[in-house]
Amino acid sequence: MEGKIAIRKIVVPGEEIDEKGKPGNGVFVENGKLYSAYLGIVDTRAGYVNVIPLSGCYIPKKGDKVIGKIIDLAPMNWVVDINAPYYAPLHVNDVPWRVEFGDTGRYLSIGDVILAKVSNVNELGQVWITLKEQGLRKLEGGHIIKISPFKVPRVIGKGGSMIQMLKDYTGCRIYVGQNGIIWISGPPEGIITVIKAIRMIENEAHTYGLTDRVKEFLEENRGESNGNEE
Amino acid sequence: MGMKSDIKLIDDNGLRIDGRLPNQLRPIKMEVGILKRADGSAFVEWGGNKIIAAVYGPNEAYPKHVQEADKAIVRARYNMAPFSVDERKRPGPDRRAVELSKVISEALESVIFVEKYPRTSIDVYIEVLQADAGTRVAGITAASLALADAGIPMRDLIVGCAAGKVDDVVVLDLNKEEDNFGQADVPMAIMPRTKEIALLQMDGDMTYEELTTAMEMAMDAAKKIHEMQVEALKRKYIKEVDEDD
Secondary structure, three states, X not given: OOOOOOEOOEEOOOOEXXXXXXXXXXXXXXXXXXXXXXXXXXXXXXXXXXXEEOOOOOOOOOOOEEEEEEEEEOOOEEEEEOOOOOOEEEXXXXXXXXXXXXXXXXXXXXXXXXXXXXXXXXXXXXXEEEOOOOOOEEEOOOEEEEOOXXXXXXXXXXXXXXXXXXXXXXXXXXXXXOOOEEEEEOOHHXXXXXXXXXXXXXXXXXXXXXXXXXXXXXXXOOOOOOOXXX | OOOOOOOOOXXXXXXXXXXXXXXXXXXXXXXXXXXXXXXXXXXXXEOOEEEEEXXXXXXXXXXXXXXXXXXXXXXXXXXXXXXXXXXXXXXOOOHHHHHHHHHHHHHHHOOEOHXXXXXXXXXXXXXXEEOOOOHHHHHHHHHHHHHHHOOOOEOOOOEXXXXXXXXXXXXXXXXXXXXXXXXXXXXEEEEOOOOEEEEEOOEEOOOHHHHHHHHHHHHHHHHHHHHHHHHHHHHHHHHHHHHOO
């Protein structure tokens, strides 16, 4: 890791974007000019100019796989914190079990963590999630860390290359929710290395050549440390 | 303001009590992302002012009756620490702090895309650690940095800047002595891109011409402060990369 690392162009809110194209996400138009709405990096693809924020909260999108925590029980549903501005209800019809009225606590109790899918979102920001699909389930054991939801694509990498590399080097099972919550399970040394690597990806998400540097880091750190994050 | 005194605030060379020219700002330092637990934060040192701003949210707004069905609400709290002034200030919100919280909330709301987050609140906490006149404008400058750091969509960064009248001269960015013994103080919040005004208050009195000059001065200064803001925001990400080398 020597020399300067190339950085993508950073824009601030209200900064004019010097690119031609249709306004995409994170961009607004005034007097025919494009301006950034976020502190982020400019990304032009398929004729659209987008600004990808460098920080911010998760906004649920239909079809996203998210990791959430049960925070409350009701007779017909659970309330799930999915790290978004709004809590999401999980209705008993959306789980793979047959739940009697008022018996929700037998299946999922407060503090349990689930891998769920966003089944619907409306313009008021209300969110519904479901567990009724292959691979969606309650997550038992393991470690949980939070990252910025905008850095999730970088942790996954192109076609899952980054996450696959983390799994291969450490022997851990990793689930990355689109909401920036990551669940890791495996040998303690592996978990520590994965957390360090993810923190590194998070800090350097806006640079080029990240995969190679993470690979180098994983080569150097095959286990060791005491179990405390940071 | 308005107090009679023998202090000469502007000397024969036209320099001010701290040696500045009439249209010169105090030294300003800005830093972004200083608090780990907040969603966004900033620290601004503006002359003798030391101010921390922290942003939390958007989160679902509670109590429920304050929610707006179609937009987010912006709740700013301006607070002065008991040790921020010469004589210990009684802690807690007073008349002045309540007023400033309200006008700052409204100024910030005008640049945020509030319609993106219905039913939520965006909470901004502005803590004045050391006060030396012009804390509300320094607070707005810090709050806008913290909002950008929190990833909240905005039309523009917002810049606070004050101007005033001292010894019959229109001057920029008053310090403590000029604020106490001067003739007028005009704090402003400006959107530097469109030159729109988000906040304008006046304490003391000025003629229309003097007010126009004061506003022009603040507009010019806003450009400079905006450049510093942009530099501070970008520096955070460049620094993060360098640290790991």
